[in-house]
Amino acid sequence: MRVVARLLTIFCLLPVATLAQVPSTMDTSHYAPPPDSLRTLDSTYRARKAVLDTWIRAQRSVAHPQEDFISVYLMYGGYLQILPRDINQFFSERALRPSPKDDRENYGTVDRSFLLGAQAQLSKSWGIYVEYDLTMKFANTTIDSNYPGLQGAEESLDFTEHSFVVGGMFMFYSGQFYRLRANGGIGALIVLTSETESPSGASRNASATGYQFNFDVLNDFRVMDRLSFTLDLLARTVTTGTLKTSDGKAIDQPFGNRKSALSIAPTASNVVYGLAAGLVYYF
DSSP: OHHHHHHHHHHHHHHHHHHHTSOOOOOGGGOOOOHHHHHHHHHHHHHHHHHHHHHHHHHHHTOOGGGOOEEEEEEEEEEEEEEOHHHHHHHHHHTTOSOGGGGGGOOEEOSEEEEEEEEEEOSSSEEEEEEEEEEEEEEEEEOOSOOTTTTTOEEEEEEEEEEEEEEEEEEEEEOSSEEEEEEEEEEEEEEEEEEEEETTTEEEEEEEEEEEEEEEEEEEEEEETTEEEEEEEEEEEEEEOBOBOTTSOBTTSOOTTOOSOOSOOOBOOEEEEEEEEEEEEEO
């Protein structure tokens, strides 16, 4: 029995002594997974990223325009009609036409019209917008009347409007590739005119301030993820005071070879309607 007990004691102590003689060489602070594990983790990351990228592309491809928060647009008025009644009569008198008052209702084509604006869509059906409008019209004619000093003279008048409008937007329809909305707003404007008479060389500038109402119907055609082509119907109503020169005189006063005043001191009030086309960029 004593022999058996001694043998059991030796066998129990032997593993402990053996482990005590083996030095510890593992430093866990500098542990790195084996290369096979790194390749596995990298492959998993790439697979998950590919799935996420595919989901993002799918969401963007089916996103409706109403999900865009802010957009910036630039448009050109290709065919706009303007009716400035006072200026029509005023210029008709200057050019010695036979019935100046009958020319008040004559529409003319706007020579240049640019619209630059931004819109913030606050919900799926409405938002707000700001817009800068530039409208320009040029008129000139050669007088063939026998009026003393004016026969053969060339009379010209350049008309420019700068307006800044703020207002609201309402969405009628929105789909993946098309949306229909209406803008309405009010803003301030300044109108500038420049008159010349040749060959006398006479020239003068005048200005007037006022306000403008906008009403637009906008057709938005999505062509890229962040870009649309827009074709819009525009309507403008402008009301101003009398056009005056820098010294405060109305432009009905004598000018150039004309020695008498005209019958009307014109305002720059007018109405405009027509078409514009441009691009919209979505942030």
